[in-house]
Amino acid sequence: MMKRITERGGSLLLSLLLLGFCPLGAPCPDLCTCYRAPLTVSCQSQGFTRVPGPLPRDGARIFLQNNRIGELSGRPFPPGVAILWLYSNNITAIRPGVLRNLGQLEELDLGENRNLRSLDEGTFSGLVKLRTLHLHRCGLTVLADSLFRKLYALQYLYLQENDIPYLQSDLFLDLENLSYLFLHGNRIRVLSANAFRGLVNLDRLLLHHNRIALVQRPAFRHLLKLATLFLFNNSLAELPGAALGPLASLQFLRLNDNPWACDCRARSLWQWFQTFRGASSSVTCSAPESRRGRDLRLLTSEDFRACPPTPDPGQSRPRAKWAPAEGGEGPATGPDRGAPREEAESPGNVTSATRLNDSPGKEKTETDYWPDYYYEGDLTSSNPQRCSGQGCWRNAASTVAVRADFGIALFPIWGLALLQHL
Numbered sequence: 001m002m003k004r005i006t007e008r009g010g011s012l013l014l015s016l017l018l019l020g021f022c023p024l025g026a027p028c029p030d031l032c033t034c035y036r037a038p039l040t041v042s043c044q045s046q047g048f049t050r051v052p053g054p055l056p057r058d059g060a061r062i063f064l065q066n067n068r069i070g071e072l073s074g075r076p077f078p079p080g081v082a083i084l085w086l087y088s089n090n091i092t093a094i095r096p097g098v099l100r101n102l103g104q105l106e107e108l109d110l111g112e113n114r115n116l117r118s119l120d121e122g123t124f125s126g127l128v129k130l131r132t133l134h135l136h137r138c139g140l141t142v143l144a145d146s147l148f149r150k151l152y153a154l155q156y157l158y159l160q161e162n163d164i165p166y167l168q169s170d171l172f173l174d175l176e177n178l179s180y181l182f183l184h185g186n187r188i189r190v191l192s193a194n195a196f197r198g199l200v201n202l203d204r205l206l207l208h209h210n211r212i213a214l215v216q217r218p219a220f221r222h223l224l225k226l227a228t229l230f231l232f233n234n235s236l237a238e239l240p241g242a243a244l245g246p247l248a249s250l251q252f253l254r255l256n257d258n259p260w261a262c263d264c265r266a267r268s269l270w271q272w273f274q275t276f277r278g279a280s281s282s283v284t285c286s287a288p289e290s291r292r293g294r295d296l297r298l299l300t301s302e303d304f305r306a307c308p309p310t311p312d313p314g315q316s317r318p319r320a321k322w323a324p325a326e327g328g329e330g331p332a333t334g335p336d337r338g339a340p341r342e343e344a345e346s347p348g349n350v351t352s353a354t355r356l357n358d359s360p361g362k363e364k365t366e367t368d369y370w371p372d373y374y375y376e377g378d379l380t381s382s383n384p385q386r387c388s389g390q391g392c393w394r395n396a397a398s399t400v401a402v403r404a405d406f407g408i409a410l411f412p413i414w415g416l417a418l419l420q421h422l
Contacts, residue, residue, distance in 0.1 A: 051076040087111040100126045109134040121146040132156040161185035169194035193218040204228040221246045233257040238265040241272030256281040262291040264307035
């Protein structure tokens with residue numbers, strides 16, 4: 001009798017342990033590894049051509065990057081998922097409703113799905129808590145008018161290195177909490193008057209390596225908190241000073257590698273620079289021939305003496321003497337992937353003409369601007385030890401591999417420290 005009770009007790013204890021370790025109804029898919037607290041399903045780099053399933057219903061973090069998934073259809077993801085990584089797959093289509101029930105989703109990474117091309121207007125409907133959205137290197141050729149509607153919580157939007165030719169009016173109208181908007185490496189030609197309407201809290205706007213030839217005067221009028229603006233390596237021959245006038249919080253500006261015309265068209269931009277207190281790249285003249293190679297910022301009123309009088313464009317900041325610094329480089333910086341942005345620090349003794357030259361990078365395409373992003377959260381970069389068998393559980397939530405693009409720094413801490421020592 002005692003032996004039978006012991007055996008039954010042992011079986012009961014084993015059952016309880018198994019129930020606590022792997023809850024009924026929540027199996028770990030084959031070839032995946034699962035972790036607890038929070039429940040994490042790691043299925044990256046396994047050659048999946050579709051989302052494996054069923055996924056645990058309580059899954060909070062789903063990692064499916066570096067597979068060969070070609071289409072998202074049905075509703076394969078648990079409703080409580082908070083982080084969903086699908087980058088570096090072969091996704092060509094996201095069927096309507098796939099993401100609609102994911103009301104707890106905070107970070108969605110669809111980057112580097114190079115054949116995605118386009119997204120339906122309702123693709124992100126219902127993602128009321130989404131804070132970070134990665135759509136870089138997806139071959140996107142158009143953004144639907146309502147693609148980002150009602151994404152009120154969104155703070156970080158990565159759209160770089162696509163084939164986007166234009167930004168229609170009010171595309172970002174509902175993104176009142178957006179802090180980072182990365183649009184570099186596209187084919188944008190014009191910044192229209194209402195392209196950025198609604199972005200009242202935007203901190204960083206990267207538009208370099210496009211084909212921008214025209215910036216309409218009201219284009220930036222809603223960006224009162226913008227601190228960083230990159231417009232280098234475009235096709236700008238002129239930029240109205242009045243377009244930059246509303247940018248009262250601007251600290252870092254890059255305009256280099258554009259074909260600047262330093263004739264009378266440049267006068268309003270030159271006047272704006274007389275009041276700008278932040279750090280700027282050089283603005284090298286391409287024309288006329290007599291001024292080729294000169295820095296537009298260093299021209300004098302005598303250079304515009306023959307120009308017809310124009311109304312004072314008016315500026316939103318107090319006037320201050322602008323003086324160049326001797327050489328130096330600006331911050332080669334980057335954002336924390338999904339982390340709350342840090343408050344800007346005082347540049348100290350940085351002068352208005354501090355150069356923001358090329359940032360370090362691993363590849364030619366990254367030498368002139370920040371790498372994509374780096375996620376700093378409660379995950380670490382240590383590699384998990386896989387348990388035996390095709391599908392298994394591990395109670396080690398802090399050992400999930402994290403994607404990281406190295407070679408960047410936090411902004412603005414070390415960038416400003418570097419500037420202060422120039």
